[in-house]
Amino acid sequence: MLDMFARLRWCDGGLTEPSEPRNFTPSERGACGCGDCPGAREWAPRSMIDVPAMTELPARFAAIVGARNTFSAPSDLRTYECDGLLGMRIRPEIVVLPGSTDEVAACVRLAREAGMPIVPRGAGTGLSGGALPVAGGIIIGTSRMTRILAIDLPNRRMRVQPGAINLDLSRALAPSGYYYAPDPSSQSVCTIGGNVAENSGGAHCLKYGFTVNHVVGARLVTSDGAIVDVGAWDGSADALGYDLMGVVVGSEGLLGIVTEIVVRIMRIPEATRTIFATFPSTDEAGAAVSAIISSGIVPAAIEMCDALAIEAIVAATGVDWPLDVGAALLMDVDGLAIEAEHTADAAIALMRDCGAIEIRAPRDAAERALMWKGRKSAFAAMGRISPNYHVQDGVIPRKDIAAVLREIAQLGRDAGLRIANVFHAGDGNLHPLVLYDAAKTGEEARAEAVAGEILRVCLRYGGSVTGEHGVGRDKACYLGEQFSADDLATMQLVRAAFDPLGIFNPDKLFPTPRLCGDVPGRYVAHPLEARDDVGRG
C-alpha cells in the first residue's frame, strides 16, 4: 500500500486542503505547476490510514459497478494498457465500467479515498496517449454508457451518454433529416465522451467547427465525486457565468468525467458536391487550397494527399486514383443546391488556374463514399508501403502549406526517411506520416526525431503542436515549446479549480521533467483499424 504511494507523484502544487482552492505562489508550484517542479511534493490522502488494503479494493469497486464490470486480474487488464498510442503501455491497477452517472461518481469517490489517480477512457482510439493508464491508478471506462437519451428536434439538441459512438448520433438522426457535424475519421468507433475530452475534429470541421462548437452542455463528475451540470443544458443559447463547457471540451480528461452530453444538431444540407483533383506536386495543390480559402469560398472539407499517401491508399482500398501524380485534393462543398453548384464550379476554376492535372466528380453516392473511405483509412493504409510509421499532427497557417510541406520533405531527405502527407488542408492541420523500419538499427530513433522537428517547423510558422489528436502523454514535452511557463501556470489555475489534487489524468498534457525524459510512442495501427473498417485522422 505505502509502496504504491511512494511511486506516485501528484501535481498538487503543495495544496494542503483539497476543499479550498487558492492561488499558488510560484515558489509553491514551480514554473509549470507540475508534481516534479521544486515545491511540489508527494501527496497521500489524509484517510490513508483508513484505506483498506489494496486487495480489498476490487471488491469495493465491484460493489458499485458489479463484479462483471470490475477488472483487476492482469490478463483482464491487458486490453486497457494503452490507447491508440500503442507504443506506450502501462498496466492499470483496476478497470471499472460503470453504468450510470451515480456509479461514476461513487467510483471517483472511492478512488479518491484510496488515493488512486483516475484515467477516464472512452473507446481508447485516441492517438496521444490521453487514456494511457497511470501506474497504481484506476481506469474508469464509459463503454457501457452508450445510450442516446433524448432527441429534441424543436430545439435542435440531442442528449447522449459518453460511450455513444460518434457515428451513431448521425445514424439516429438521419430519418429526421438531421446530423451531428463533427466527423473524426475514427467516427465509427470513437465515442462522444472521448470527442469531448479531445475536442475532436474531422474533415468536415472546416466549415462547421469542432466538437467545442457543437457540445453545449454536459453532466460532469468532478474530482470530489460531485455531479455538476455545466453549459446550456436545456437548449438555451448560453449558460450563465463562465463558459465551463468551453474549457471542459478539449481538457483531455483532466477536469472530470462527462456522463451525459448535450450536442447541437444540424439539418442535413440540401446538396453536397464532391470534387477530386490531382496536381503535379504539393506546391500546386497547396496553392489551390490557399486560392480557394482566400477567394471567400468556405468548403465543407478540403483534404490533401501526397504521392506516397495516394500510393498507400490505392494499395489498401482499391480506389482508382492515378499513381503518377504529385498530390490530390478531395473536396466537399455543401449547402443550398444552387450555392453548392456555384461554389464547386468556382473552386474547380481555381484548381485549374493552380495547375490541376485532372478533376473528377464521383458518378454516384457509392463512388463518393469510396473516395472518402480512401481518405479516412489513409493512416492504416501506410502499412502497405512501410513496416512502421509515426503519425504526426500539427497545424500551420493555411497560406503556408506549400512552404511547410517543402521543409518537411527536406527533413525527411536529411534523415533518409520517406514522409507521406495526408491531411486537413483547409484547416492547415497537417498529418505527416514518417515511415521507417523498426528492424533497421537507428531508423526508429531518426523517425522520432524527424516527427519532433516537424512540430518545431509548425511552431516556427506560428502554428500548433496538435490540431486534433491532443497533447496527452505523447506531446506533453512539446507543450512547453508552444506556451510559456506563465501560460501553462494559467492553465494549471483552471485545473486547480476543477481538480485541486490533480487526481484526474496526472502525467498528461502538462510537461514535467520526468515525462520529458521519456521517448514518445510510435504509431501502430489499432487492431480495429487494421481490420480495415475504421478510419483515422
Next chain:
Amino acid sequence: MNAAISIAGVTPERDLAPVDRVQLGTMVRELAAAQRTFAFAGGGTDLEFGNAPRALDAVIRTTALDRVLDYAPEDQTVTVEGGMRIAALDAVLAEAGQMLPIDVGDRAHATVGGAIATNAFGARRHRYGSIKDLIVGVEIVRPDGTVARGGGKVVKNVAGFDLPKLMVGSLGTLGAIVSATLRVLPIPPATRAIALACAPSHPLYAACLEDRSLDPAAVTWSPGEGVLLVFAGLPAAVDAQLERVAARANDAGVAVRVLEPEAFARAQQRERDLRRRGAWRASIAQPPAAGAAPLTLAAGAEQLAYPTLGVTLVASDDEPFALADVERARASATVVLHAMPGRARASLDAWGPPPPAFPLMRALKAQFDPHGLCNPGRFIGGL
C-alpha cells in the same frame, strides 16, 4: 481627458488609461500588489451591465491598445488588441472583403475586448455562431499582472486548455483582454431581408426553418416587423430564397414584404438601438421551442426576439416588466439586466440565481483572483 466614468453606478477613485500593453500590465501588477480593486473598460458601451462592484479603486481603460497585430486575409484570421473599436476593425477587414460577424449596439465605440468580455451577439449568431465560435486565441493580463496566452493564431488547435473560451462572457472578472485572434469571414456578395406578418408561433415560421432549400443568415421577430428572415450569399441564391419564402407565405395566407435596402438598414438600426438606448435593458433567454417569454412587457417597452436562439431583447425608459415577476420568470428563463437605474439595483440582481455549476465558477475565480480585486461583485453570484 476622459469623461468621468462609472461602472454600474460606482465611480472609481482613479481613471487610468495605459498607453500600451506593457503599461497595462504594470498598472495591474501595481494595483494588485497594493491590494487595490480595479475594473477594465473598453469603449464604455456596456458599463451598466452586471451588478455594482463591491469596491472600485480604479478603472483601467484599454482603448489605447487599438492596433491590428496581424491580419492574414488569406487565412481568414485577425489578431487585434483588445481596445480596438469594432468599427475600426470593420474598416480594416472590409478592405479585404471580410467581416467579423458579431453584432453589437454601438460599433463605433464598442471594442473587441469588450465584445468578448460581454459575449456580445445579435441576429447573425444564427448562422455564424457567437464569439465563442470565432475566437481562436487570447492574450490576457491576469488579476495579479501575469501575462498569459491561450489558444493560438491558427484556426484549428487543441494544445492546452481553451483559455479563449473562458474569457468570453467573463465580464473582465478573470483579467484584461490584451489581444485576441479571431476568425473572420468573407462578406456575402448579397444580403436581403423579407418580412412575414406573423409570429414565430405560426406554422409558416417552422415550415421556413425546416425547408432545406432555405438557409437564412439571421432570423428576428418584433411586434412591428413580424418575422424577418435575412438571406445572405450569392445574389441568385438569395433571390431564389426570397421567392420561395414569398410563395410559401402566399400559400399560407400571410402577408409578406421584401425589404428595400433603406428599410432593412432601419430594421438593423432598431436592433442596435435595443442594445444601447433606454435606462432599462434586459435579455430573456430560454430554449427556442419554449415559445413566448414568461414576462409580460409594459406597454412602452421595445422588444426584439431571436426566435432560433430563444433570446428576446427588451429596452425601455421605464420598468419594462413588473419587477415582482422577475423572480418567478427566472424559474423557467434566464433574465439578465444589461442596464437598470441605480435605484433598482438594491432589490434586483442583474443575473438571477447562479447555475448549478457555480461552485466551479467560484473556484475558478478564486484561482485567478484570490483576493477578489478584479471587478469584485459585478459578475454572477457576487464573483
